[in-house]
Amino acid sequence: xxxxxxxxxxxxxxxxxxxxxxxxxxxxxxxxxxxxxxxxxxxxxxxxxxxxxxxxxxxxxxxxxxxxxxxxxxxxxxxxxxxxxxxxxxxxxxxxxxxxxxxxxxxxxxxxxxxx
Amino acid sequence: xxxxxxxxxxxxxxxxxxxxxxxxxxxxxxxxxxxxxxxxxxxxxxxxxxxxxxxxxxxxxxxxxxxxxxxxxxxxxxxxxxxxxxxxxxxxxxxxxxxxxxxxxxxxxxx
Numbered sequence: 001x002x003x004x005x006x007x008x009x010x011x012x013x014x015x016x017x018x019x020x021x022x023x024x025x026x027x028x029x030x031x032x033x034x035x036x037x038x039x040x041x042x043x044x045x046x047x048x049x050x051x052x053x054x055x056x057x058x059x060x061x062x063x064x065x066x067x068x069x070x071x072x073x074x075x076x077x078x079x080x081x082x083x084x085x086x087x088x089x090x091x092x093x094x095x096x097x098x099x100x101x102x103x104x105x106x107x108x109x110x111x112x113x114x115x116x
Numbered sequence: 117x118x119x120x121x122x123x124x125x126x127x128x129x130x131x132x133x134x135x136x137x138x139x140x141x142x143x144x145x146x147x148x149x150x151x152x153x154x155x156x157x158x159x160x161x162x163x164x165x166x167x168x169x170x171x172x173x174x175x176x177x178x179x180x181x182x183x184x185x186x187x188x189x190x191x192x193x194x195x196x197x198x199x200x201x202x203x204x205x206x207x208x209x210x211x212x213x214x215x216x217x218x219x220x221x222x223x224x225x226x227x
């Protein structure tokens with residue numbers, strides 16, 4: 001079945017370490033996204049990519065990095081520069097609807113990151 | 117800039133109705149609505165486009181007031197399964213991929 005796969009589901013990180021969250025989609029979508037979710041703050045955009053080898057910063061990109069070498073993959077690295085990384089991370093993808101039908105976003109199941 | 121949702125939380129008894137609002141300070145091209153259960157992925161409900169019609173699915177519908185940059189989600193005759201957190205997401209321009217989500221409205225339906 002088509003969908004978005006995030007891994008790992010749960011991850012513990014020691015302070016000062018970089019960690020990478022994986023996101024793979026087989027929906028043939030052009031655009032991919034990373035959102036961070038904290039209690040009471042909704043979904044905040046970290047990075048998004050509209051096409052392979054291109055990505056843009058979202059609203060809270062500091063301390064994070066991404067790559068988009070393949071259409072189906074959009075990994076997120078949480079660096080040691082991110083001061084408060086404990087959160088629920090959601091990867092998502094969407095089509096590029098030039099016909100004006102709107103870009104419905106499909107989400108993965110999420111990854112819980114905890115700093116210990 | 118994040119759209120503002122209201123109310124932040126609401127408790128309903130089964131069968132009651134609710135309205136969730138989403139407001140933006142900028143002109144919008146489209147508004148998305150999603151529902152999320154705790155610890156799960158948000159699920160798409162509907163999308164409203166500028167110049168488009170009011171959407172509806174079963175007993176959940178939504179409207180989009182382009183002049184006011186506001187959207188409202190209407191839940192009619194609520195069911196227990198409607199419980200969750202509802203998010204609106206906004207897009208500023210046609211073909212623009214950045215979707216900015218609101219802070220969410222937590223809805224609890226009780227028997």
